[in-house]
Amino acid sequence: MITEHLTEQSGRLAIIMAGGLGSRLGHLSNGLPKPHLELSGKPILERSILHLQKFGFTRFVFSVKYKSDLIKAYFAEGKKWGISISYVEEPDDFLGTAGPLGLMANMIGESFLLINGDVLTSLNFNSLWQYHLEQNSVATMCVREHSMPYPYGIVEGDQGKLSSINEKPVLKHLINAGIYLLEPSVLNYIPAHEYMDITELFDILLEDNFKPAIYRVNEKWIDIGTPEDYYKARSLFFPSITTHVN
Numbered sequence: 009m010i011t012e013h014l015t016e017q018s019g020r021l022a023i024i025m026a027g028g029l030g031s032r033l034g035h036l037s038n039g040l041p042k043p044h045l046e047l048s049g050k051p052i053l054e055r056s057i058l059h060l061q062k063f064g065f066t067r068f069v070f071s072v073k074y075k076s077d078l079i080k081a082y083f084a085e086g087k088k089w090g091i092s093i094s095y096v097e098e099p100d101d102f103l104g105t106a107g108p109l110g111l112m113a114n115m116i117g118e119s120f121l122l123i124n125g126d127v128l129t130s131l132n133f134n135s136l137w138q139y140h141l142e143q144n145s146v147a148t149m150c151v152r153e154h155s156m157p158y159p160y161g162i163v164e165g166d167q168g169k170l171s172s173i174n175e176k177p178v179l180k181h182l183i184n185a186g187i188y189l190l191e192p193s194v195l196n197y198i199p200a201h202e203y204m205d206i207t208e209l210f211d212i213l214l215e216d217n218f219k220p221a222i223y224r225v226n227e228k229w230i231d232i233g234t235p236e237d238y239y240k241a242r243s244l245f246f247p248s249i250t251t252h253v254n
Contacts, residue, residue: 019066019091020137021118025105026053026125027073027098041074043125044082045238048246051082052232053125055245057089063133065121066091071108073098099201106206110198117192122206124186128241130228131187140189145221147194147213150187152225155180185225 028042043053050058057068068086072079072095079095086093098108109122119140121133131150140148161175188206197212198204213220230241 020064020121021067021069021116022057022060022065022121022123023069023071023109023112024053024056024123024125025108026070026079027076027108028126039075041072041076041079042232044075044079045232047128047232047238047241052128053079053083054089055128056123056125057086057091059130060121060123060133061089061091063137065133068093069096069112070094070125071096071098073102101201102203103201104203104205104208106198106204106209107202109195110200110202110204113195113198113200116195119189119191122188122190124231126232127186128228128230128232128245129185129187129225130245131225132227136187136189136223139223140221143221146191146218147210147220148189149210149220149222150185150225151182151222152185152229153180154183182222182224185229186231187225189223 024043026041026043043056044051046052047055053070057065060068068091070079070083070093076095076097083093096108096111098111103110105124119137136148136150156179158177158179161173162177163170164172164174184207194209194213197209210220228244230237230244232238232241
């Protein structure tokens with residue numbers, strides 16, 4: 009249930025998926041919801057809203073599930089930060105990365121940002137917003153180049169004859185960065201109380217010839233899913249931290 013109508017206030021709207029368990033973080037999460045894990049003295053979720061505030065985001069909806077009472081107790085209605093926070097409680101059945109939006113379909117009538125609660129970035133959201141408008145797209149997915157060293161030499165041939173050898177190349181791909189700008193019309197494709205991943209939503213939009221846009225994230229970005237990611241986030245965003253959490 010949403011506690012207030014989302015279009016009655018000014019400022020940009022951001023929906024943050026904050027229902028993650030953080031099980032892959034092991035002892036670091038200490039039973040906390042993943043977005044509530046502290047990073048340099050503040051929860052990851054707070055780090056996100058502080059950055060988004062710089063770009064005119066004043067209204068937030070947190071989609072919560074695991075130990076949601078801890079998140080609600082800390083953030084309440086957002087008055088401490090001068091913002092408005094509403095909550096959507098996900099049901100016991102996991103709805104995927106897009107399914108919770110189906111619970112908000114009748115409440116959103118404007119462009120909105122969707123971001124995973126475990127993502128940290130220094131992205132310029134004004135640039136993203138302008139790009140989305142220029143593309144005249146119903147959906148824009150943020151992507152990031154990911155490099156992966158391949159441990160073997162790649163051999164190519166034709167009709168049994170060697171044509172080339174590429175010894176241990178570095179393969180580069182664009183990956184989903186977990187940040188999206190969406191128009192309210194996409195909510196028509198998300199059924200209420202049913203499982204749907206965000207990639208499935210984009211596949212449906214492609215099938216219907218909507219041609220979603222992609223936007224490259226060149227700024228700092230990390231998806232905090234493992235202890236290694238957590239320590240990398242500390243060094244990336246807070247390089248002055250020298251102590252190591254055991």
